[in-house]
Amino acid sequence: MAFYGIDLGTTYASVALAHRGVARMIPLESGGVTLASTVLLDGSDPSQPSVIVGRRAPIAWRDRCASLGCAPPRVALVRGSKNHLAVTHSVAGGPPWSLGAMDLYSTDIGALVLRALRSWVERTPGLAPIDGVVVTHPQRLRNRERRAVAQSVSLAGLPSVAMLPEPDAAAWAYGMGQRFGSRGARFMVFDFGGGTLDVTILRREGGGGAPTLEALASYGVQLGGLGVDELLRERLLERYADAARAPGLGLHEVDEASREALLSVAEGVKIQLNQHATLDANPMARVASRTLALRTEGGASLPPAVVRVTLGELARWTEELTERAVDCAEEALSRAGLGWSGLDEVLLVGGSSWLYPVQARLRALRGAGAVRIFDDADDPLNPACAVAAGAALYAERCFTDGGKAAADYHGVIPDALGVRAREADPARPGERREALAVLVPALTKVPFEGRRVFRKRGGARVLPIDVLEGATLSEATPLGRFEVALDEGLADGSPVEVILRVGRDGVLSLELRDPRSGSSRSVTLTDAEGLYADDEMDARRAFLAGVTLDAGA
Template sequence: MAASSSAVRRPQGAAVLGGVNVGSLLLLLSGTFAVFAALLARHGFTGRDHVVGIDLGTTYSVVAISQKNNVTAIADKEGHVLVPSTVAFLPNGGVLVGREARAYRTTDPQHTIFNAKRFIGQSYEDVLTSEADENGVSPYEFGVKMLQDNEHDGVCFTLALQGQRECVTPVEIGTAVVRHLRSMAHQFVGHDQITKAVIAVPVDFNARQRNATVAAFRAAGLEVSRVLEEPTAAAIAYGLHQDPNVSFLLVFDFGGGTLDVSLLFARNGAISVLDTLGDNHLGGEDLDARLSAWLLKEFEAQLGTAIKSRRTETEEKTLDDDSREPPCTMTGVRQAAELVKRQLTDASVTTAACVWKDSKKLVRAEVKVTRTQFEELCGSLLERTMIPVREVLEANNMDTDEIDAVVLGRAPLSDIDPDLAVAYGAARTLD
């Protein structure tokens, strides 16, 4: 009697692994992958990592991305594309970055760090030379001390807060800002596949400063694909490297804390920096300081009392950077001055105001400011901005009529916001 068979007949060529039909498994995996890919595409993932362009600036930073030959400057959740390069440390161990950090400066200026780009990769002696006055006194309210045996930084910023370290380096401040920018980019593209960045650094950064900047990006989780010099990035943003009618161009980069004037030569899609000069202690912040000093006297005359750097009840609530009525403190008056400066870009007259809290009531001080007044107050500073322009041209035996284009003059290019040009150019190198 023949033994019964329990064998199951399978189609020829089908394979079994651990009791599972491999063909069916592959079909299932293919379907799953197709659904997963569709979901990724819906959320902006194109099948390759996105690379962003980042301008880690002294006062403000910008992140931009190039998608299908279109460059977009990425805004934060409030719609701002300019992110203050400011980091604040809280008593509970928390950290604020950007606009929240800058607003917190009115509450605790000793633990709100800004202008870290001035310190990155610098020795303590270099910092004393560039930042301190003739008596070796720092102009900053936060503390700066010597740091030894650090690969990238020669100084750190002191903290005296429970839950925080005793000192943080300029690289670490840069890392916090870059991490914030990367998070903004993640929100914009809808996924976290952003692993690389093209960055821009000042022309006069030495090797240590450049390496320290790259280290800040790496610590924030971004590999640096390419390092551009800032004037080159600005020129690329306007496509001047591809314009056959442009050979010599002048980049006038008036930033928040520094002024850089660069003479560039463009040919066959390539750009070279011929010369650069500038002023490391002249920028938009100096205009703010000049205006705030004048406003301070006007407010004090109205209030009948001296305005000091003190915390008031009106500062208990975190202020928005665009608040029209900051507290009547040194920091609050400076905030009012910056707002007035921005408003006078378009308006011929505006009003500066601050609020004073005394024991009985709130007192509002108000001063009207015209553009003519502002220009007269800042006239000597504006004249200083022309000095490196004249010196660069004279050093290269050139006249103004030999300059084919002026970035940021002579029919200046303005189709891109100058504040965004460097980040745009960094992103555009990927096209």
């Protein structure tokens, strides 16, 4: 049986398959290991909506804009949809995106990217059919957002077997290697992608048997390479306006094709300036130049002009982003009770980890020799590969017949989990107030089972239990409502034990138990904002299955 690992990234996605402890990256666009998570939605023919997934999507968008002189009607280009997970309302610059008669959200866009990855696997000679997938997600996602990713997997028609936080997947790949031998180590996974930065601190214990990996703490923020591209686009336009003698030219004054072209140029300049910059004697003097020819919103051609940017300039422009990234790493260290000197190594993964200013700051804090980035394209710890490779190794270890335990891993949940309850109000004696009763504390190792006994209030047979994620009621995110049918004989004031379980993959389950009789009730989540109900899932699955998809060749 073949279980694949998938990194469903904000800007790029990848897929891998492991065999006997060795991960193999599946070749995707242009023979590389990634597929751009950019999607062109074309509803111009309502009877046959179509999509393009990958690097060709923005090219097709620019061509259509140029030919029409404006943004084409009923056609949309979607970037960074993962930044809007579990959002099912209108967002400026985000969802919904229309495709024919259907409004799509991040869950649907994720399904289209996953369907494109599936097509690459199915078209690659010699690959076994997909029996299951382990799909990764940012560590910072709360349970509702993780479940939205799971819905994307289902809508894509993929058999899901597990989900895994992205830095945990990279840690799995790293910790299973032989670089530490039998010795223990503490290391940081610094996973800096297109839209999110996740930092996890881990401890590896050696010994005579299989090594043990334990997550000590984690922290994440919404920060990534897409933001760098957008900032650099603005600076490139400023340089172009000066060179073309068009002072004050802003993004809103150039046409849609020019705005999209500028974003692609910005990404290319960023990569050219940063990749392998550590090999240069004076990296900050690196220069990238491009010839730009733009058009105004009214269709007038602007003169071509050459713009140049140095790495030193980019470093100054992104100084705030770099410091936010360092702050995120130091928050994870603080939660683990460590300083930089307490780490043996720092593993850089994710496409944005190539940013030289970020690498330089981390090396200054921990030491150059301890900050590792594996730049060999065929290395499973390459920033573009590590997450998918780790997910594939995890899949082989846990689900493939004959898989051998190369490591034992325990992750942590980033936020506390609890239920809404009423408790005595210390400010008003004799009165009660609503509160969050925490059953699973933040940074708890998984799997875990939290228990607490409450008193039933009222005579209703069906007891609604609101499950929330967060430390306090005021800042907690609702995960949904469990409707539990109680025994008819359970009187008002009777004790009820609530058991909240968190699986190794972060999936929640809830059980209610009568401590006196031992009888229990298992329940399922029936209400969660931002998720599709079963009938909506069926309708969207049918619609997406009928969409013509071009994933490239």
